[in-house]
Amino acid sequence: MNTADVHEREDYLNVSHGLKSWLLTKDHKRIGLLYLATITLFFFLGGLFATLIRIELLTPGGGLVSSETYNKLFTMHGVTMIFFFLIPSIPAVLGNFFLPMMIGARDLAFPRINLLSWYLLVIGGLFALFAMLAGGVDTGWTFYTPYSTTYSNTWVIATALGIFVAGFSSILTGLNFIVTVHRMRAPGMTWFRMPLFVWAHYATALIQVLGTPVLAVTIVLVFCERVFHIGIFDPALGGDPVLFQHLFWFYSHPAVYIMILPAMGVVSELISTFSRKPIFGYRIVAFSSVAIAVLGFLVWGHHLFVSGQSVFAGMVFSFLSYFVAIPSAIKVFNWTATLYKGSVSFATPMLYAFGFIGLFTIGGLTGLFVASLGIDVHVTDTYFVVAHFHYIMVGGAIMGYLGGLHYWWPKITGRMYPEGWAKLSALVIFLGFNLTFFPQFILGYLGMPRRYHTYPDEFQVLHVLSTAGASILAVGYAIPMIYFAWSLRYGKLAGANPWGASGLEWKTPSPPPLHNFDKAPVVTYDAYDYSTVVGEAVEVG
Amino acid sequence: MGSLGLFPEQASTIAPDVDHLLYFLLAVAAFFTLTIFCSIFYLAIRYRRRSENELPRAIHGGTALEIVWSVIPFGLTMVMFTWGASIYFNESRPPDNALDVYVVGKQWMWKLEHLGGQREINELHIPVGRAVRLTMTSEDAIHSFYVPAFRTKQDAVPGRYTTTWFMPTKVGKYHLFCAEYCGTNHSRMGGWVYVMAPRDYEAWLSGGASGGSLAESGQKLFDELACGNCHKPDGSGRCPSLTGLFGKTVQLAGGGTVKADEGYIRESILQPQAKIVAGYGPIMPTFQGLVTEEGVMQLIEYIKSLGPAPAATH
Numbered sequence: 001m002n003t004a005d006v007h008e009r010e011d012y013l014n015v016s017h018g019l020k021s022w023l024l025t026k027d028h029k030r031i032g033l034l035y036l037a038t039i040t041l042f043f044f045l046g047g048l049f050a051t052l053i054r055i056e057l058l059t060p061g062g063g064l065v066s067s068e069t070y071n072k073l074f075t076m077h078g079v080t081m082i083f084f085f086l087i088p089s090i091p092a093v094l095g096n097f098f099l100p101m102m103i104g105a106r107d108l109a110f111p112r113i114n115l116l117s118w119y120l121l122v123i124g125g126l127f128a129l130f131a132m133l134a135g136g137v138d139t140g141w142t143f144y145t146p147y148s149t150t151y152s153n154t155w156v157i158a159t160a161l162g163i164f165v166a167g168f169s170s171i172l173t174g175l176n177f178i179v180t181v182h183r184m185r186a187p188g189m190t191w192f193r194m195p196l197f198v199w200a201h202y203a204t205a206l207i208q209v210l211g212t213p214v215l216a217v218t219i220v221l222v223f224c225e226r227v228f229h230i231g232i233f234d235p236a237l238g239g240d241p242v243l244f245q246h247l248f249w250f251y252s253h254p255a256v257y258i259m260i261l262p263a264m265g266v267v268s269e270l271i272s273t274f275s276r277k278p279i280f281g282y283r284i285v286a287f288s289s290v291a292i293a294v295l296g297f298l299v300w301g302h303h304l305f306v307s308g309q310s311v312f313a314g315m316v317f318s319f320l321s322y323f324v325a326i327p328s329a330i331k332v333f334n335w336t337a338t339l340y341k342g343s344v345s346f347a348t349p350m351l352y353a354f355g356f357i358g359l360f361t362i363g364g365l366t367g368l369f370v371a372s373l374g375i376d377v378h379v380t381d382t383y384f385v386v387a388h389f390h391y392i393m394v395g396g397a398i399m400g401y402l403g404g405l406h407y408w409w410p411k412i413t414g415r416m417y418p419e420g421w422a423k424l425s426a427l428v429i430f431l432g433f434n435l436t437f438f439p440q441f442i443l444g445y446l447g448m449p450r451r452y453h454t455y456p457d458e459f460q461v462l463h464v465l466s467t468a469g470a471s472i473l474a475v476g477y478a479i480p481m482i483y484f485a486w487s488l489r490y491g492k493l494a495g496a497n498p499w500g501a502s503g504l505e506w507k508t509p510s511p512p513p514l515h516n517f518d519k520a521p522v523v524t525y526d527a528y529d530y531s532t533v534v535g536e537a538v539e540v541g
Numbered sequence: 542m543g544s545l546g547l548f549p550e551q552a553s554t555i556a557p558d559v560d561h562l563l564y565f566l567l568a569v570a571a572f573f574t575l576t577i578f579c580s581i582f583y584l585a586i587r588y589r590r591r592s593e594n595e596l597p598r599a600i601h602g603g604t605a606l607e608i609v610w611s612v613i614p615f616g617l618t619m620v621m622f623t624w625g626a627s628i629y630f631n632e633s634r635p636p637d638n639a640l641d642v643y644v645v646g647k648q649w650m651w652k653l654e655h656l657g658g659q660r661e662i663n664e665l666h667i668p669v670g671r672a673v674r675l676t677m678t679s680e681d682a683i684h685s686f687y688v689p690a691f692r693t694k695q696d697a698v699p700g701r702y703t704t705t706w707f708m709p710t711k712v713g714k715y716h717l718f719c720a721e722y723c724g725t726n727h728s729r730m731g732g733w734v735y736v737m738a739p740r741d742y743e744a745w746l747s748g749g750a751s752g753g754s755l756a757e758s759g760q761k762l763f764d765e766l767a768c769g770n771c772h773k774p775d776g777s778g779r780c781p782s783l784t785g786l787f788g789k790t791v792q793l794a795g796g797g798t799v800k801a802d803e804g805y806i807r808e809s810i811l812q813p814q815a816k817i818v819a820g821y822g823p824i825m826p827t828f829q830g831l832v833t834e835e836g837v838m839q840l841i842e843y844i845k846s847l848g849p850a851p852a853a854t855h
Contacts, residue, residue: 067725140722146699147682151648151724160641235700236829238812240700241683276586276595281602306685308703309697311633315626322618328609333610334602336577339584343595346585354581361577365570372621374562374628378692381685381720445563449688449720452728456716458546500593534596 078141104186124166138245174208188270188523200265263400275342288327352403384444410494647682663732759843
């Protein structure tokens, strides 16, 4: 085959050309790619901040930058990575592109709103970028009052407005997904025939729609407090600074599940495809996504165990937090059981899925530590917590995102990535990640507080290990950037279904035509039915 | 570079309790991590794809297995919950004979006051083997009083009192950190806790006192602010008598009661309109801005010293 053959066929990439055809597109696939470009920029910006943080922490005395600058670096690292990379990452890129295709729809329910949501992310991102260029913000991504409302002299309002606007992007994406799943499924695509990726995104969308408005309200209150001194959070005016923490975590704890649930959805697809078996306990895995979304709204108080909240409230929130562990554990066990008597391939996306399960297991199990009141009093606000949530968000969410990106890359671009390099980078990322963050568990239990520009000498060995890991991790993230770009031109051409996967998105050419399917699909079988895919099958198991 | 230990020193009665729970959690975590890692390694290699056209038989699930791997983790998490909650409960209940120390956090230092009037900044001297209760607040942002060797941490929140306690078990010098991010010099807001042998502690106490005990300073302040013009000891003033007040239950105007603890007295000085005692008018002005947080603590100690209640003397 040569390149000319490919372009005889019309697909979503060559159907129209020029900047305008992209910036005014209503095609969910192109919007997914707009998101991909946007969040990739934010990922490398957030990564740059992380690099500077890790270099600074090589020495205990804080020689590289001033304390003001250091505080801005970790704040902007968190703001960038959470609000402008992780929250949009899988839903807005892979969800946008594949959720409609996986249920056999031509597009999302509201294509114009979908485009609007991308513009909102860009506008929010520009606010945040403006704040960073103008001098930065130093409140931590958590914006705790009264520091953020009364004492910080940095660009709090510009940053908060950026997050406020980006929040509406998230709400609109969630709304679009919910309506699409309810209204746009192809004939025969019943709820229990939907891929688990779709279930995970449905659960995520519920959180986005129900949780994000609370963040918006909280930001408005911070704005009013800072500008008009209305006394919601300032104790001198009769306010309560801890009220902010309740409001903030009411959104921001579920927001962790906005980041991890879609990754779980990706992993379900990968484990099934690359062991060529339906997910063990499909319905239980589907319901566990919804259970995590619902329970996520009941546990915010576990961030306040030492904030002066009552002992009784602490106990209730600790108790409820343990309930989240059950659906999470169920998923891990079911993924593992899926391998049993399967046909397991070691293609790159599967390596990422294995990496995800391993790192999410450690992140989840250390979640049991911080949910335990007696332990949390000691480790909260230390590096133990930093390590725990990086295992979930970087080890979990980013591994899922990269696994998904490799898996669907042939579908998105019509080209294969180079398998050898991809396997190598997956391995480098896994090793670099563990070397970066595992020492931080020990640091935290030893008592090293988070957000410290300087630290006692005895912690230096572990910080040096962590920085060494971070430099390996940085290489691991740079390699895929290079070979993905390379593959756009030089990658092997991909067929419609290079993995032998069962989803509807693989039953249409790569890259897909403008309206996804040449003929509207009718679904007559369950998800993950590989007998429809494998031609002359060799039965095993 | 300092020495590299994997666990922090244990220097309080609660520290071994916390560490024992940690060992349990580590054992559970290690077990499940190994189980998952080994299972994946074994299954992935045992069932690796040998030909491109393999079609494994579909297995849709197993109810018994799902129940087993839901119920066992649930049981384990309930042990973690109960164990952790019992430690937390103990941490919230200081013994009656605890030594009281007041703490004020401000950007970027810890100010500590002992009942005898000794004041310290970023240092706390306490005797070994005696429970210490901290009553703390902040003058600005939220701070957090953290001593890793004691495994205790408590936020100091502006506008209210929070308390914590610990009983040091080992003479030594331990890190004191601020654990809640509070601005530019957050990482420098800390110092040392010195746990001393009782005799050394007595020597330190007698060397450090100046200008009278906290209660005496409180009395001076009480007189300077002319609080006694209205709060007459015999109850004949326009405001309630403060004699024997501390620890009593107070009837409020409009119904309801409140226990007269440190938090209530602080609120009544800074926001007198918040809770009005039954039978009195809302006539007291606020002393916000006129009294520092340390001054409020001295006043509280003075009021505490005004016991016992008159009724008890009859």
